[in-house]
Amino acid sequence: MDKHSEQVPPGKAMSMEQHMLDKGAQMLQSLTPINQMSQHACTFALYSHDMSRQIETHHYVSRLNQDVLQCAVYDSDNAHARLIGVEYIVSDTIFESLPPDEQKLWHSHAYEIKSGLWVNPRIPEMVVKPELKNLAKTYGKFWCTWQTDRGDKLPMGPPTLMMSPQGVSMGLVRPDLVAARDARYNISTAAMKSGRTELAEPEWINPQADYWKQHGKGFVVDVQPVEMKKIAPFP
Amino acid sequence: MEGVNVSTHPQVPGEPTQTATALLEKATATIQGFGPITKIHQHLCAFHFYGDDMTRQVEAHHFCAHQNDEFRQCLIYDRPGEDGRLIGLEYLVSEELFLTLPDDEKRFWHSHEYEVKSGVLFMPGVPGPIQRQDLDKVAKTYGKVIHFWQVDRGDNLPLGIPQVMMALTRDGQLYDNLAQDVEKRYKVSFAKESENRASMKGPVHGIHPMANGGGRGLKTVLKEVECKTAESMARVFV
Numbered sequence: 060m061d062k063h064s065e066q067v068p069p070g071k072a073m074s075m076e077q078h079m080l081d082k083g084a085q086m087l088q089s090l091t092p093i094n095q096m097s098q099h100a101c102t103f104a105l106y107s108h109d110m111s112r113q114i115e116t117h118h119y120v121s122r123l124n125q126d127v128l129q130c131a132v133y134d135s136d137n138a139h140a141r142l143i144g145v146e147y148i149v150s151d152t153i154f155e156s157l158p159p160d161e162q163k164l165w166h167s168h169a170y171e172i173k174s175g176l177w178v179n180p181r182i183p184e185m186v187v188k189p190e191l192k193n194l195a196k197t198y199g200k201f202w203c204t205w206q207t208d209r210g211d212k213l214p215m216g217p218p219t220l221m222m223s224p225q226g227v228s229m230g231l232v233r234p235d236l237v238a239a240r241d242a243r244y245n246i247s248t249a250a251m252k253s254g255r256t257e258l259a260e261p262e263w264i265n266p267q268a269d270y271w272k273q274h275g276k277g278f279v280v281d282v283q284p285v286e287m288k289k290i291a292p293f294p
Numbered sequence: 295m296e297g298v299n300v301s302t303h304p305q306v307p308g309e310p311t312q313t314a315t316a317l318l319e320k321a322t323a324t325i326q327g328f329g330p331i332t333k334i335h336q337h338l339c340a341f342h343f344y345g346d347d348m349t350r351q352v353e354a355h356h357f358c359a360h361q362n363d364e365f366r367q368c369l370i371y372d373r374p375g376e377d378g379r380l381i382g383l384e385y386l387v388s389e390e391l392f393l394t395l396p397d398d399e400k401r402f403w404h405s406h407e408y409e410v411k412s413g414v415l416f417m418p419g420v421p422g423p424i425q426r427q428d429l430d431k432v433a434k435t436y437g438k439v440i441h442f443w444q445v446d447r448g449d450n451l452p453l454g455i456p457q458v459m460m461a462l463t464r465d466g467q468l469y470d471n472l473a474q475d476v477e478k479r480y481k482v483s484f485a486k487e488s489e490n491r492a493s494m495k496g497p498v499h500g501i502h503p504m505a506n507g508g509g510r511g512l513k514t515v516l517k518e519v520e521c522k523t524a525e526s527m528a529r530v531f532v
Binding site: 068069070071072073074076077080081082083084085087088089090091092093095096097098099108109110111117119121122123124125126127129130131133135136137138139140141142144145147149150153156157161164179180181182186187189190193200202204205213214215216217218229271275276277278279280281282283284285286287288289290291292293294 | 306307308309310311312314315316318319320326327328329330331332333334335336337345346347348349355357359360361362363364365367369371374375376377378379380382383385387388391394395396399401402404405417418419420421424425427428438440442443451452453454455456458460463464465466467469501505506507508509510511512513514515516517518519520521522
């Protein structure tokens with residue numbers, strides 16, 4: 060069952076007054092950065108510290124330039140989807156310029172693209188092929204801020220680092236997750252995969268990415284109480 | 295006091311977008327429905343500072359969607375133009391929802407009463423009387439902000455780990471030059487607007503002592519952990 064599309068955060072329904080206020084603001088304000096979003100991609104992600112926890116993700120992507128993309132990530136594509144995080148995507152050229160300590164937070168995209176897991180819903184494959192060719196060579200850094208998969212009604216805890224699906228061991232995505240997605244969009248990930256066999260595999264995937272593959276380690280973010288550097292009392 | 299002006303807007307490395315790519319994206323944007331994005335209805339401007347360092351202050355442009363009357367989710371950009379960097383996100387909850395959170399979680403959340411009443415938080419382009427109807431509600435809410443991209447230190451890419459951000463809670467915290475820069479750009483006066491908001495009220499039960507970091511600074515640290523594998527899971531049950 061598609062449980063994630065039925066969960067809504069707790070709270071009273073929107074009042075008519077609030078609807079009017081929102082409509083009014085929308086008419087008066089330009090929302091320019093939001094209008095830059097140019098594609099919707101559906102794929103999967105795995106928690107870096109526990110790759111048995113896997114989620115379906117919906118990326119709304121905007122482009123800063125040919126080499127850098129920024130994505131707002133939601134847990135579904137419906138209007139009430141929950142905003143669960145942010146992913147940044149960079150070309151291999153930019154990735155190679157990052158310091159090694161930074162690189163270990165990133166994941167590669169080649170498998171995700173080649174395996175058909177990354178799809179652009181409602182867009183014919185042939186239209187997105189050129190973009191997929193670019194994406195196969197990119198790396199991503201995805202921070203999840205709302206662990207809806209464990210049933211969190213509200214965003215709880217520090218952000219978590221997410222990894223991409225990979226073709227080996229812990230990186231494999233659960234077949235039931237893929238089947239549910241495929242059924243919803245009436246697509247076949249397997250067919251996508253065979254249609255993408257001719258997409259060139261990157262010649263080199265930096266082993267500092269997908270850190271778990273080489274090191275068997277994941278990452279967590281801890282939050283510690285410290286003395287704040289201040290210019291006035293707080294709070 | 296002077297703060298770094300974030301409108302320095304470090305240049306992101308990379309080639310200009312190719313025409314073919316731009317055309318392709320125009321096409322996909324037209325065909326695809328952008329479900330949750332179409333719910334974004336509101337632009338709020340305010341400032342955040344780092345949970346462990348008030349001297350680092352960032353102008354934050356929030357683009358918000360309501361999930362219901364008690365919950366909003368916002369994307370945060372460093373500027374409101376076409377080249378705005380998505381630097382973070384914020385969740386806003388009603389006082390009632392906030393009070394359901396465990397105490398350990400409450401410290402991540404900041405109060406909005408001062409930000410609203412000081413006039414610093416505002417909706418660009420929206421007439422005062424209209425925005426005040428909504429801000430009257432915002433004043434009673436709590437927010438959780440995470441930034442991923444430290445533009446204020448000149449990062450031209452999103453480097454490092456996420457940061458828990460806090461917001462203004464009293465006079466004397468915000469750098470004058472950052473305030474004046476925004477006031478000039480948006481032709482607003484925080485002081486004058488704060489008079490219009492004098493009668494607004496914060497949370498009914500007062501600002502919770504566990505909010506705003508529980509009175510401490512908050513610092514994020516990265517820890518390497520053993521990957522939980524299918525084998526290690528199995529061992530637990532042997």
